[in-house]
Structure formats: C-alpha cells, structure tokens
Amino acid sequence: MGQGGLTVRRDIRARLAAVHGSAGALFGAMLFVVLFTGAWSAAQPAMAGWWRAPRAADAGAALPLDRLLALAASRGFDATQARIALPRPGDPAARFCAGRDCSLALDARTGDRIPASSPADVLVTLHKSLYAGFPGRIAVSLFGVVLLLLLAGGVALHGPSLRHAFRLRGGRGRYVRLFDLHGLVGLWAIPWLALFGATGALSGLGALGTVALAPVAFPAEPGQAMVRLMGTPAPPATGRPWLAAPSLDEILRRDAARGAEFRPQALVLHHWGDAGASVEVAGVTRGLPSTALFERHLYRASDGAWLRDETVRGRGPWLRAFVEVQPLHFAQYEWLPGAAAWRAVHVLMGVAACVLAATGLYLWIRRHGSQRPRQARALARAATAACAGLVLAAGVLLAAGQAWPSPMRPAAWASGAFWAAWVAAVAMVLACPRPEAGLRILLAGAGIAWLSGALLHLWREVGAGMGHWPIDAALALIGAALLRQAWILARAPAGRSSRGVALP
Amino acid sequence: MAASRLAASALCVAAALAGAVEAAVLIVRHYPSGDGLERLYAGIFLGFAAGVAVLCASLFAPGAGQACRRACLWLLVLTPALWWGRAG
Numbered sequence: 164m165g166q167g168g169l170t171v172r173r174d175i176r177a178r179l180a181a182v183h184g185s186a187g188a189l190f191g192a193m194l195f196v197v198l199f200t201g202a203w204s205a206a207q208p209a210m211a212g213w214w215r216a217p218r219a220a221d222a223g224a225a226l227p228l229d230r231l232l233a234l235a236a237s238r239g240f241d242a243t244q245a246r247i248a249l250p251r252p253g254d255p256a257a258r259f260c261a262g263r264d265c266s267l268a269l270d271a272r273t274g275d276r277i278p279a280s281s282p283a284d285v286l287v288t289l290h291k292s293l294y295a296g297f298p299g300r301i302a303v304s305l306f307g308v309v310l311l312l313l314l315a316g317g318v319a320l321h322g323p324s325l326r327h328a329f330r331l332r333g334g335r336g337r338y339v340r341l342f343d344l345h346g347l348v349g350l351w352a353i354p355w356l357a358l359f360g361a362t363g364a365l366s367g368l369g370a371l372g373t374v375a376l377a378p379v380a381f382p383a384e385p386g387q388a389m390v391r392l393m394g395t396p397a398p399p400a401t402g403r404p405w406l407a408a409p410s411l412d413e414i415l416r417r418d419a420a421r422g423a424e425f426r427p428q429a430l431v432l433h434h435w436g437d438a439g440a441s442v443e444v445a446g447v448t449r450g451l452p453s454t455a456l457f458e459r460h461l462y463r464a465s466d467g468a469w470l471r472d473e474t475v476r477g478r479g480p481w482l483r484a485f486v487e488v489q490p491l492h493f494a495q496y497e498w499l500p501g502a503a504a505w506r507a508v509h510v511l512m513g514v515a516a517c518v519l520a521a522t523g524l525y526l527w528i529r530r531h532g533s534q535r536p537r538q539a540r541a542l543a544r545a546a547t548a549a550c551a552g553l554v555l556a557a558g559v560l561l562a563a564g565q566a567w568p569s570p571m572r573p574a575a576w577a578s579g580a581f582w583a584a585w586v587a588a589v590a591m592v593l594a595c596p597r598p599e600a601g602l603r604i605l606l607a608g609a610g611i612a613w614l615s616g617a618l619l620h621l622w623r624e625v626g627a628g629m630g631h632w633p634i635d636a637a638l639a640l641i642g643a644a645l646l647r648q649a650w651i652l653a654r655a656p657a658g659r660s661s662r663g664v665a666l667p
Numbered sequence: 668m669a670a671s672r673l674a675a676s677a678l679c680v681a682a683a684l685a686g687a688v689e690a691a692v693l694i695v696r697h698y699p700s701g702d703g704l705e706r707l708y709a710g711i712f713l714g715f716a717a718g719v720a721v722l723c724a725s726l727f728a729p730g731a732g733q734a735c736r737r738a739c740l741w742l743l744v745l746t747p748a749l750w751w752g753r754a755g
Contacts, residue, residue, distance in 0.1 A: 174729035182726050308719060315723045365715060372691065372711035379695045380707040391704050479700065481708035 176320065183316035184530075187523045188542055190309045192549040195520040197306045199553055200290035201359065202513025205494040207283050209506055211254035213631045214281045214564055217624045225250060225271040228257075228411040228430070234274045235259045240267055242435040247411075249428055253630070282564040282577030286557065297370075304367025310360035310516075313523075317349050337655065338529050345522040348515050355512035356519075362492035369485055392482075394473035397433035397441045397461065405438045409464040417467055418444045418460055426497060428455045432464075440464035443473075447498045451476055452487040454495060514641075521550055543598040551605035552588030554645065558612025559584035561638065565619035584612075599652065606649035613642030675731035679722060682738035687718025689745040717741075 187194075226234075228247070236242065241261045248258040250271040258279055259267040268279035293299035321327060327346040332339050349356070377388035390396075411430060418427060431443040442462045445455035453475050461470040475486045489495065494509035496502040524546045532539040563580040588605055595601035617638035624631065691714025698706040725738035 175727070178729050179727055308722070311719055312723060312726070316727065319727065364719075365712070368715060369708075369711055372714075373707065376691060376695050376707055376710055379692055379710075380703040388704065388707060479702055479705035479708075481712055482702075482704050484712060485708045 179316050179320045183313060183320055184527050186309060186313055186316070187520075188527045188531075188538075190306065191520050191524040191527070192542075192546045194306055194309060194313075195517055195524070195546075195550045196553055197290065197303055197363075198310075198359070198513060198516045198520055199550075199557070200286045201363070202510050202517060203283070203557065204287045204290045205506065205513055206510045207281070207287055208251070208495075209253065209503065210283065210631075210634055211251070211256070211281060213620065213634050214283060215254070215256070215277060217628075223272050225255070226274055228415065229408075231257050231269055231271060231274060232411060234269060235267055238267060238276065242432050245432045245435065247430045247432070249430070251428075282560055282581075285560065285578040285581050300367045301371055304364050304371075307360045307362070307364025307367075310356060311364065314349075314353070314356050314360060318353065321346055321349075338526070341522045341525055345519060345526060348519050348522070352512050352515045352519065355509070356516060358491060359513070359516060362488045365485075365488045366492050369488060394457075394459070395471070397431075397443065398439055398463075398470070400434035400437040401439035403438040404436060405440060405465060409440070409442070409467065411442065414442050414462050414464075414467050415444065417462070417469070421460070421469070424449045425458070425460070428497075431459070435464070438465060441470065447490075447495075448474070448476070449498055449500070452490050452498055453483075454486070454489055457486050521546075524550070540598065544592055544601075547598050547602045547605065548589040548592040551602055551609065552585050552592065555588050555605050555609040555612060556581045556585035558609045558616060558642070558645075561616030562612045562619060565616055565623060603649050603652045606645050606652065610642045610644075610646030610649060613638050613645060615642075617642060671731050675734045676726060679725040679734055679738040682735075682742055683718050683722035683725065686721055686738075686741045686745055687714045689742070689749050690714040690717045693745065693748055 228249075232240075232242065232247070240259050244262060246260040248256075248260070250257050255271045256268045256277055256279070257271045258265060259269070266279050268277050269275065270277050288294060290303065291300060293303060295302065327343070327350050329347070331343045331347060373388060373392070377385040381387040415427060415430075418425070425444075425446055425448050427444045427446040429445045431445055433441045433443070440463075442464050443459040444462065445459045447453060447455060448458055451458070451474070457473065457475050459473040461473070462468065463470055475483050490498065494506045496505035496509070499505055524542065528539045528543050528546070560577055560581040563577040567576060591604065592598065592601040595604075617635040620631065620638075621629070621635050691710040693710075694713050695706050695710035698709045700706050700709070721738060721741060725734045728734040728737050
C-alpha cells in the first residue's frame with residue numbers, strides 16, 4: 164500500500180475516533196440514563212413480586228376468576244369494557260382495567276386489594292417516555308439511533324478482534340484497565356447492543372411511522388392501518404341483557420383444551436352484561452415472538468363457543484417484524500423455552516451497556532482532560548450527577564420500597580424518595596469543588612442503598628418462603644460492586660491532567 | 668475547521684433524516700405487495716435501515732466535503748422520484 168493509502172486509512176481512523184468520542188461525550192450521560200432505566204424496565208416483570216409485601220408461603224392456590232371478578236365488582240369495578248391481567252408466576256396480582264383506569268389489583272390467592280402500581284414504575288415511565296408522552300417516546304427512541312451509531316463506530320474503530328475479547332490488563336493504571344474493560348464489554352455485548360439500539364429506535368419511530376405513513380399506504384381510508392393491525396373488532400352489543408352470567412373459568416378451561424402451546428396472560432371483556440357479550444383470551448404462543456396485544460382467542464360469552472383467533476402467524480414478514488420489536492426490546496421471552504434465563508441475560512447485557520457508557524465517558528474525560536479542561540470538567544460533573552445520581556436514586560427507591568411496613572405500600576412515597584435523592588445528588592455534585600469527590604460519595608451511598616434494599620427484603624421475607632432470594636443476591640452484588648468502586652476511588656490517588664483537571 | 672465539520676455533521680443528520688423519510692414513502696408506495704400493512708412496515712424498516720446506514724457512512728467520511736456528498740447524493744435520486752411518483 165502506498166503512502167496515500169496509509170494517509171487515507173489514518174484519516175478514516177481519526178474520523179471514526181472523533182465521531183465515536185464526540186457522540187459519546189455529547190450523548191453518553193443521557194444514553195446511560197436510557198440504558199439504565201431500560202435494564203431496570205426489563206427486570207421489572209420478574210421483580211413485580213419482590214416489591215409486594217411478603218406473605219406466608221402457604222397462602223394457598225389462586226381463587227377462581229369468576230370469584231375475583233365478583234370481588235372486583237363489589238369494589239365498584241365496571242366490567243362493561245374491561246381487561247383483566249392474570250396473575251403471573253412470582254406475582255399474585257390480578258389487575259383490573261376499566262377503559263384506561265387500571266387502579267384496581269387483587270391478590271389472586273386471597274382476594275385482598277393490593278397496590279396496582281409499583282414504586283419501580285417511576286423508572287419504567289422514564290424509560291418509555293421521559294414523562295413527556297408521545298414526544299418523549301420519540302426522543303428516547305432517537306437514543307437507539309445514537310447507540311447504533313456508537314456501536315458502528317466502535318466496531319469499525321477497534322474491530323471484532325479476539326485480542327480484545329479476553330484482555331483486561333492489570334497493573335498499568337486505571338485508564339488502561341477501563342480501556343480494556345470498554346473494549347471487552349463492547350465486544351461481548353455486540354448482538355445485544357444492536358438489539359437494544361434497533362428495537363429501541365423502532366419501538367418509537369415505528370409507532371410514529373405507522374401514524375405518519377398510514378395515509379400513504381391507505382390513501383382512501385388511513386384509519387384502516389390501525390384496524391388491520393389490531394384485527395377484526397369484537398361482535399357488537401345486542402342491547403339486551405344476558406340471561407345468566409357466563410363463567411370466565413370455563414372459557415379459560417376450553418381455551419386450554421384447544422392447545423397447550425398458548426399461555427393466557429389477560430382476558431378482554433366486551434359488552435359485559437349484554438346478551439352479545441364476548442371474551443378474548445389474550446396471551447403468547449410458544450415459538451411465536453409476539454405479545455398478548457396481537458395473539459387473542461375470541462369466545463362468545465353466552466355459551467363459551469369459540470368464534471375466531473387473531474394472530475400474526477401467517478401474516479407478512481414486515482408486519483411480524485414490527486410485532487416482534489416489543490417482546491425483543493422489553494425482554495418478554497415467554498414464547499421461548501427458558502424465558503427466565505433469557506430475561507436474565509437480557510438484563511445482564513443491559514447492565515453491561517451501562518458499564519460501557521460509563522467507561523466511555525471516563526475514557527473521553529481522561530483523554531481530553533489536558534487539551535480541553537473546561538469541557539472535561541463540565542462533562543465530569545454532568546456525567547457524575549446524571550449517572551451516579553441515578554444509580555443512587557434507584558438504590559434509595561429499592562430501600563424505601565422495602566422500608567415501608569404497610570402491605571399497601573404507597574408507590575408515591577418511594578417515588579418521591581427517588582426524585583429527592585436524584586435532585587440531592589445533582590446539588591451535591593454541583594456544590595462539590597471536585598467531581599471525583601462527589602462521585603466517591605455517590606457511589607458509596609448507592610452501594611449502601613442497594614445493599615439495604617436487598618437486606619431489608621431478605622429480613623422481611625424470613626419465614627415467608629424467601630422465594631425472591633436470587634433477586635436479593637443480584638441487588639446485593641451490585642451494591643457490593645458499587646461500594647468496592649467507591650473504596651478503590653478513595654484509596655487510589657486521582658489522575659491529574661497538566662491543566663489541573665482532577666479525575667478519578 | 669471545527670466549525671465546518673460541525674456544520675457538515677448537522678447537514679449529514681438532516682440529509683439522512685430527510686432521505687430516510689423519502690425512502691420510506693417511496694417504499695410504501697411501490698413495495699410489491701397487495702397488503703397495505705406489509706408495504707407500510709417494509710417502508711418503515713427499510714427506510715430506517717437506509718437512514719442509519721447513510722448517517723454512519725456520511726459521519727465517518729474523512730473530509731467535510733465527502734461527508735456532504737455521501738449524505739446528499741441519495742437525495743438527488745429520491746427527491747425527483749418522490750415528486751415523479753406523486754405526479755403519476
């Protein structure tokens with residue numbers, strides 16, 4: 164290769180490094196927030212039972228669904244147009260939604276009212292929409308594009324080389340160690356990072372595209388796009404009341420008898436109380452990546468006769484790809500054997516992506532500390548406040564969620580503790596003369612909070628089966644890792660650039 | 668130098684976005700399927716993939732001029748095709 168060729172290659176490499184670094188510095192802190200809340204959201208379905216007050220392990224089997232519906236009706240639940248989310252393994256809650264009101268949940272084993280919302284929802288909403296509705300959802304989706312851009316740059320820059328796959332050099336300083344960790348984590352997590360980026364971007368942009376391009380696909384009647392997507396509506400009401408109330412349990416039994424591959428997750432009631440009422444059994448089919456929104460079996464309520472199935476099986480590949488985005492992004496692997504293991508890997512890779520974002524920010528700050536001390540200092544502060552502050556606030560949320568003794572834990576109280584902790588963390592980082600001092604304090608506080616959440620839960624579950632001990636162990640492990648990191652930062656002298664930007 | 672690179676990057680983002688939308692509309696119109704939903708989601712997925720590919724290719728270009736060329740070249744093809752299809 165001639166001199167010209169080498170120069171071009173050097174130019175391209177420099178450009179890749181510049182784009183990868185600049186995009187990481189510009190969006191890294193916010194990307195960390197999106198990735199952290201994403202990993203948290205993926206873990207929540209498995210943690211739903213963890214947040215609830217412990218109950219004796221011998222609380223008994225689930226009550227019949229008809230009995231639960233009667234109990235819900237006695238609490239004022241209007242079942243005319245309703246959805247009942249069935250209890251899941253590890254979470255005994257049956258959730259009742261009338262229209263958009265989903266404030267009622269009953270313990271399926273006792274019929275007692277339990278909280279419908281979880282303190283964890285605050286981070287889930289942050290991930291889904293930044294509390295800004297549909298525009299917020301689109302904004303979060305754009306971070307999927309940023310992640311893809313960073314991934315493409317990183318892979319092009321370093322290449323999927325086996326040299327980086329196992330390299331974690333010790334004894335050569337923190338920068339080299341974290342550089343290796345960044346490459347190692349990035350390499351092993353490539354498939355999941357691509358998955359998070361693509362499905363994250365398409366979950367928001369896909370919805371936007373459906374609305375925006377419907378007039379192009381269906382020029383005569385754009386509303387057909389949603390109708391065709393969601394399937395044929397349920398039969399209309401007759402206007403006459405039914406003669407006898409149908410049995411939901413019987414309909415579930417009939418549905419189970421049709422095939423063991425289908426796992427019901429919810430029941431959708433149409434025109435309940437009318438002679439023309441119908442029930443949809445919504446769920447997932449083994450081997451078919453889809454959600455309960457698209458997999459539904461319709462039954463006539465009066466005699467339990469099967470009417471039709473709505474499914475994406477047999478539909479076009481692009482529509483199926485769109486339907487697959489949600490289960491793949493939010494770790495809804497119930498359609499796969501070993502769903503819990505797949506979810507655990509998904510969450511682990513989400514945590515790995517957070518490590519990747521944090522180490523990337525650190526590397527940029529260290530590398531540019533001497534040339535651009537003001538920018539490096541500002542980024543160090545912003546990243547510490549956003550990333551370490553969020554980790555601390557999440558730990559406070561975990562501990563606060565377990566510290567409240569009532570079985571009806573008020574989600575608002577724990578959510579308030581979360582926001583207060585994050586705001587306090589930001590204020591402390593801004594007040595600290597040196598960002599690394601703030602980072603040490605936040606990491607230590609976060610470690611204590613995560614450990615406290617795990618230990619408080621373990622203590623409360625003693626004598627109640629301790630069925631959630633793997634979650635407690637994982638939380639305690641994260642807490643211990645955060646405390647260790649704080650201890651390492653306290654022991655080791657800070658790196659100092661020639662212009663005086665002190666960095667951990 | 669830095670300002671021109673910044674302007675070129677902004678142009679790359681804008682051109683990739685505009686091109687992705689134009690590509691999506693063209694695919695929804697002309698994708699060979701009788702099912703409107705298939706054409707709709709083919710447009711969304713392929714438009715998105717093309718937009719991300721063009722964004723990466725243009726941002727990673729070694730010079731500002733080459734970045735602009737890579738970002739805008741497909742607009743020269745897509746924009747007339749879009750208007751021609753509309754007239755048709």
